[in-house]
Amino acid sequence: MAASLQLCSAKTPTHLRFFNTRLLSLSSTRIQYLASFDLLSAIGGGACRNSRAFRVGYERGIRAVIEEQRRDDDKENSDETVKPFTYVMKFGGSSVASAERMKEIAHLIQSFNEERPVIVLSAMGKTTNKLLLAGEEAVSCGVSNATEIEELRFIKDLHVRTVDELAVDPSIISTHLEELEQLLKGIAVMKELTPRTRDYLVSFGERLSTRIFAAYLNKIGIKARQYDAFEIGFITTDDFTNADILEATYPAVAKRLCGDWDNDPAIPIVTGFLGMGWKSCAITTFGRGGSDLTATTIGKALGLQEIQVWKDVDGVLTCDPTIYPRAEPVPYLTFDEAAELAYFGAQVLHPQSMRPAREGDIPVRVKNSYNPEAPGTLITKARDMSKAVLTSIVLKRNVTMLDIVSTRMLGQFGFLAKVFSIFEDLGISVDVVATSEVSISLTLDPSKLWSRELIQQELDHVVEELEKIAVVNLLQHRSIISLIGNVQRSSLILEKVFHVLRTNGVNVQMISQGASKVNISLIVDDSEAEKCVRALHQSFFESGDLSELVPDGGSGNDLASFCK
Numbered sequence: 001m002a003a004s005l006q007l008c009s010a011k012t013p014t015h016l017r018f019f020n021t022r023l024l025s026l027s028s029t030r031i032q033y034l035a036s037f038d039l040l041s042a043i044g045g046g047a048c049r050n051s052r053a054f055r056v057g058y059e060r061g062i063r064a065v066i067e068e069q070r071r072d073d074d075k076e077n078s079d080e081t082v083k084p085f086t087y088v089m090k091f092g093g094s095s096v097a098s099a100e101r102m103k104e105i106a107h108l109i110q111s112f113n114e115e116r117p118v119i120v121l122s123a124m125g126k127t128t129n130k131l132l133l134a135g136e137e138a139v140s141c142g143v144s145n146a147t148e149i150e151e152l153r154f155i156k157d158l159h160v161r162t163v164d165e166l167a168v169d170p171s172i173i174s175t176h177l178e179e180l181e182q183l184l185k186g187i188a189v190m191k192e193l194t195p196r197t198r199d200y201l202v203s204f205g206e207r208l209s210t211r212i213f214a215a216y217l218n219k220i221g222i223k224a225r226q227y228d229a230f231e232i233g234f235i236t237t238d239d240f241t242n243a244d245i246l247e248a249t250y251p252a253v254a255k256r257l258c259g260d261w262d263n264d265p266a267i268p269i270v271t272g273f274l275g276m277g278w279k280s281c282a283i284t285t286f287g288r289g290g291s292d293l294t295a296t297t298i299g300k301a302l303g304l305q306e307i308q309v310w311k312d313v314d315g316v317l318t319c320d321p322t323i324y325p326r327a328e329p330v331p332y333l334t335f336d337e338a339a340e341l342a343y344f345g346a347q348v349l350h351p352q353s354m355r356p357a358r359e360g361d362i363p364v365r366v367k368n369s370y371n372p373e374a375p376g377t378l379i380t381k382a383r384d385m386s387k388a389v390l391t392s393i394v395l396k397r398n399v400t401m402l403d404i405v406s407t408r409m410l411g412q413f414g415f416l417a418k419v420f421s422i423f424e425d426l427g428i429s430v431d432v433v434a435t436s437e438v439s440i441s442l443t444l445d446p447s448k449l450w451s452r453e454l455i456q457q458e459l460d461h462v463v464e465e466l467e468k469i470a471v472v473n474l475l476q477h478r479s480i481i482s483l484i485g486n487v488q489r490s491s492l493i494l495e496k497v498f499h500v501l502r503t504n505g506v507n508v509q510m511i512s513q514g515a516s517k518v519n520i521s522l523i524v525d526d527s528e529a530e531k532c533v534r535a536l537h538q539s540f541f542e543s544g545d546l547s548e549l550v551p552d553g554g555s556g557n558d559l560a561s562f563c564k
C-alpha cells in the first residue's frame with residue numbers, strides 16, 4: 001500500500017488522492033495498481049459507496065494517506081537524508097547535434113561528476129522538425145513510398161552515423177528505427193496524422209538520442225542509465241502536442257530516480273519533452289522546446305540545488321540574436337521575467353518551464369554548451385531591481401488582433417464578461433488585452449490558434465459570435481513587441497520607446513502593461529516589427545548605461561528625461 005500512497009502529493013486535493021494513486025498505477029507498476037485497489041476495497045469493505053461504513057472507511061483511508069505522506073515528507077526534509085543528486089543538466093538539440101557534440105557534452109558531464117547530475121536530453125539537432133516533416137509526407141506519399149521518405153533517410157543516417165562514430169553497440173537503436181519506419185507506413189495507410197500519432201512520432205527523437213548518449217557514457221566509464229520519461233512517472237493531461245504535467249509526477253519521478261540510485265548508482269539520462277497521458281496512457285509532448293520543462297520538473301521533484309539548461313547561446317539575451325546579432329547576455333533574471341519572456345515568444349525557454357522552478361524555488365542557470373566558460377544567465381525568485389530598467393525585448397509574430405466595440409449604450413454592464421465567455425466557449429486563448437468601458441482590443445495566442453486545424457472557420461465563428469453584441473474588426477499579421485523589465489519605471493521606458501518609434505515612423509496600434517509588473521506589450525504591423533526591435537535595442541542597450549539614468553533608490557514612475 002505504502003508504495004502507491006507515496007505517489008500522492010501533499011498538495012493534491014483530498015478527493016483526488018485515490019484518483020492519483022489509481023492513475024499512476026495504470027502507467028507505472030502492477031504492484032502499485034494492486035496496492036491501491038486493495039486500499040479501496042479495504043476501506044470500502046465492499047459496502048455501497050453511499051453507506052456510512054464506506055464513508056467512515058474512506059475518511060480513515062484518507063487520513064492514513066495524509067499521515068503516510070507527512071512521514072515521507074519529514075523523512076525527506078530531515079538533515080540526515082543525503083540527496084543522491086544535486087543538479088539537473090538539460091542539453092538541447094543543438095548541444096547533442098552530432099557525435100562530436102556528444103563527446104564534448106560527455107566531457108562536460110565528467111567535470112560535473114561530483115555534483116551527481118541528472119541529465120535531460122532533447123532530440124539530436126533538428127530531428128524533431130524532420131520527424132514532423134516525415135509524418136506530413138507519409139500522409140500523402142502512398143504506402144509503397146513511405147520507407148523512401150527523405151526525412152526518414154536523414155534521421156536514420158544521422159543516428160546510425162553517430163552510433164558508428166561513438167563506437168557504441170548499434171543494436172541499441174535498431175528496434176526504434178524499425179518501429180519508426182513501421183509507424184510511417186501506418187500513417188501512409190491511414191492517410192492521416194492525428195495529434196496523438198504526431199506525439200508518438202516525435203518521441204523517437206528523444207528516445208534515440210538518450211539511448212545513444214547513455215551507451216557512450218557507459219563506454220567511457222561514466223555509469224549511466226537511460227530513462228523514457230513516460231515510463232518513470234511523467235503523468236500529463238491528454239492534450240496531445242501541448243500536454244500539462246500533473247502534480248502526481250513529482251513524487252513518482254523522485255521515487256523512481258532515487259530508488260534506482262539507491263539500488264545501483266548510475267547517472268540518469270532522461271528523455272526531455274515526453275510524458276504519458278493519464279487517461280490514454282499514450283505518449284504526450286509538452287509543446288516545442290518542452291525539454292526545458294522536463295528539466296525544471298525533475299529539479300522540483302528532487303529538490304535540487306540548481307537546474308541548468310545548456311543551449312547554443314551565452315544565456316538569455318537582450319533580444320533574439322537571429323533578429324539582431326548584437327544582442328547581449330542578461331546576467332540575472334527573476335522567474336517572473338523569464339516566464340514572461342518565454343511566454344511572449346523568446347524561443348530560448350519553454351513558456352511553462354519556469355513554473356516548477358518557481359514553485360520549488362530552485363535557481364535556473366542558462367548556459368552555452370559551445371562556450372561553457374561564459375557565466376550565462378541566473379534565474380532566481382528575486383534580484384536587485386534598483387538599477388534595472390529594460391532587461392530584454394521579445395518579438396511574437398503573426399498575431400491576430402481583434403478590435404471589439406460594444407453596440408450597446410455606455411455603462412451597459414456585463415460587456416467584458418460576455419466577450420470573454422465567447423472566447424472561453426470556443427477554447428481560444430487571449431494574449432494581450434487593452435480595454436475601455438465600451439471597447440476591447442485583444443490579441444489571440446498564435447501558438448494556441450495556429451497549431452490547430454479549422455483556423456479560418458474558428459476565426460469566422462469568433463467574429464460571428466462577437467458581432468451579436470459588438471462591432472468587430474479583425475486585424476491579422478500583427479506582432480507583439482514585449483518589453484521585459486522594471487515596469488516600476490514604465491514612464492521612463494515608454495518615453496524612450498515612443499521617441500524611438502516616432503523617429504522610425506512606426507505607429508503603435510495597441511499598448512498594454514501587464515499586471516505581472518515586468519512586461520509592457522506594444523502591437524505593431526508584422527512588416528515593421530523587426531525594424532522596431534533593432535531600433536529599440538540600439539537605443540536601450542547600446543547608447544550608454546541606462547542604470548545611470550535611474551535616480552538612486554528611485555522606485556516610482558520616474559519622469560527624469562533620458563531621451564536623446
Ligand SMILES: Nc1ncnc2c1ncn2[C@@H]1O[C@H](COP(=O)(O)OP(=O)(O)O)[C@@H](O)[C@H]1O
Nearest residue numbers: 092093094311312313316317319320346347348
Ligand atoms: N532572448 C533570447 N535569448 C537567447 N536566445 C534566444 C532569444 N530569443 C530567441 N533565441 C533563440 O533561442 C535559441 C536557443 O533555444 P533552443 O533552440 O530551444 O535551444 P536548444 O535547442 O539548444 O535548447 C538560440 O539559438 C536563439 O536563436
Ligand SMILES: N[C@@H](CC(=O)OP(=O)(O)O)C(=O)O
Nearest residue numbers: 092093122128288289290291
Ligand atoms: N526536441 C523537442 C524538444 C526540445 O526541447 O528541443 P530543444 O531543447 O532542442 O529546443 C523540440 O525540438 O521541440
